[in-house]
Amino acid sequence: MTSTLELSPITESKAAVDIDAPEWFQTLQNLAWEKFQNTPAPTRKNETWRFGDLKQLNLDNFVSAAELDAGDIDLELNGLEEASAQFIFANDATVHAETDLPEGVICLPLEDALQTHGDLIHQHLLKSEVKLGSEKYAALHAANLSNGLFVYVPKGIEVEKPIEAYHIVAGDNATIFPHTLIITEDNAKVSVVDYFISAASKGDTEDTQLVLAMNDLISTAGSQLNYLTVQNVNLSSKVIQIGSTIVDRDARAKSFVLNVGAAWARNESYCTLAGKGAHSDMLSLNIPTGEQLYDQRTFQHHASPHTYSDLLYKNALYGKTKTTFSGLIAVDEKAHFTDAYQTCRNLLMEDTTEANSMPGLQINADQVKCSHGSTASAISNDEIFYLQARGITPKNARQLIARGFCVQVIERLENDALQNLVINYLDEKFATVV
Template identity: 40%
Template sequence: MSVATTTSDTEKFSEENFRHHLDAFWLNVPWVQELKQQNWKTYQELPLPTRSDERYRFSDLRKLKLDGYRPAQEPTEAQKADAIARSNLVGEPAGKVVFGDNFLLEFEGLSEELKAKGVIWMPLQQAAIEHPELVQKYFLEEENQLGSEKLLALHNAFFHGGSFLYVPKGVEIEQPIAAYYWSIECGEAIFPHTLLVVEDNAKVDFVDYYGSLDTGCCSTLSCGVGTIYAGQGAQVFRKIVQNFNEEALSFQLEANIADRDSQVKTIAVNLGSKYARLQNHTRIVGPGADVKMYGLTVSKDEQEFDQRTLQIHEAPHAVSDLLFKNALLDSSRTIFSGLIKVAKDAQQTDAYQTNRNLLLSKTAEANSLPGLEIEANDVKCSHGATTGQVDESELFYLMARGIPRQTAYQLLVFGFFEEIVEKISNEELRENVRKLVQAKFGNEM
């Protein structure tokens, strides 16, 4: 897509740019065109959130500005090569896709064995054309209850880069599949989209990475969507690593749907962006489902991480467990607002929600708002939040054994996160996440 940037109209999401987007990418896909037109209208009609919206309580809405961003242009050949070379979080994946400013840069398909079993893995745009009935069945079916309706409409209007994975019944994919979404040019907007459909008794391990090619002071916008549909007895493990530069504006809107006896596990690693909002809307629709949600956030300088979660139990005898850990440096801020909702018929629900904050600066600020809304009378549910500093007694214990204070301090901070990092089953990915977390701290400790 080549959009001129010489007039003010091209520096925003305008009618002209929207029409250009439709003609450039979706001219021959009527059902997508119709969906996008509906969402473009919705985006124009909806206002941005205000301070009176409880779903944005504690958020600094001054950072939520969409003016000045424009639809992305195709990267240069040098930028493409750089992005592909840096897309190495996981070695030897079962499949891989790399996007740069919404444009497909590299695609590695699946083995012939997996293709023969009916697994579909391809860029979302291609899937919408080649498998319209399958994609339409699952695409954007989940409602948004966490406050980002306008942003979701913007995403739906302008997305074209994304990945689609369909795993048929009983198929297990042993090696992880990886998708990389790079933000490249300053002032441009990207719209990552991951759609995972995992049928009954199937299994998959998936990794999404969001990063900036320019790690300097380059303001960009990312508005991403990720959805998991886990069928009966399915096993889905998804890792999300957000590592944009510290001038980016990032929104990640997640939805998980877990059917009978399924196991869904997600880990979100949040490191980048000036303001990042992560929403996770989970629905448990089948009895016996087990959903685990983990979050790891490191904030520094004046970064703000806004985390909003909703765990909805619609079926009985199911489990959900959420643990979000945040470490805060300098004058950074985190917000955690989570709600567990248990329907009247969801008896014997077992649900937990925990937010733990480690303050590494006197000027850092952590806000926690966990909550419960329970209609059933035979459940085991709890929520909690803790905020504290490095334990001086633990620090003294390590120093008394000859460990220098700075090293002991680092060990305790990294140990705070290890409870989550160690849950990553892939050894190479686990070690790379450790390196990213350590790099984020840099010389701060």
């Protein structure tokens, strides 16, 4: 408790620069801190915060998370049955690292990779401009980031089993700044899972925590990059996740965000289809219950011809929850023969829920196939009647239908291990719904 009191809020001073870090990194952090201080907080007038909950952005109570002993963490990890690498970070410190990877693959805690592969990181870290509303908080992340996951898969190498990294936040008002940087070189293939989770609280009340995470995903020619986020922090905490994906020629990137935890979570996902034939799947499943708020902003940027993107975001809302989805498809002038699809579906499990969807299109090319749509509906009495007429109780009928609704997006992962992982979290969440 004493140590927490000594720390100043993340909004007042930044973490000390690691003097062992490369000079460019120290400069980046100093500039980022200046940017954070000089960037005004979003207001109601910002289109990117329409329907957003601006009061969530008061982060003055949060402090950088204190260092922890691995022994202090009281937590059961629910992850993959088999992984080719497993990392556990607690309050941004590496507490476990285990890898069994093909030769040439670099998979390290970011703090170590900064020492050993500084140039490679310098080339790719935080190079994409943040455009979906959280510029200020991206700067705060950059100013404070100290660790995370670095994955580099060289040309032609396929990593069969997924890599997983747990990012655990512990302590009241604690903040972590995990960063994930993944680079797949030509024709390489990898799947990575990040988990954001809270350690159990030591006190009687739930700790309030903040996860301010970012990711840079770079999928070069012909490669396949799958990235899955499992967000399951405690119900008093906040999450801001800002992601950038760059998909090069004939590469295929797939991202999936699962939100089951947090009081408030905001995801900003920007995908650039940079090379001819690039393919992107942007997927998300959100199951808010109680009073949880999820706010998601996406951008499918078609910068090259013959590119394909398909976004499917699904929300199953319970209780007094609220979701906001705002997605834009932008097709550049030269990006002819683009196929771009965007769908947001909301299943309103109770009439006290609220789902906001704001789809958008900006098309500046010819020969383009684009569609966007959003739906919000409740389960109809006729659907319940059908299942009930087969002997299933109304409660189980609703659960079965809601689960099916969710499974449809999970199936898009097209990977049994990842699908089972998400289904486990899904069933665990459903078990909490009375």
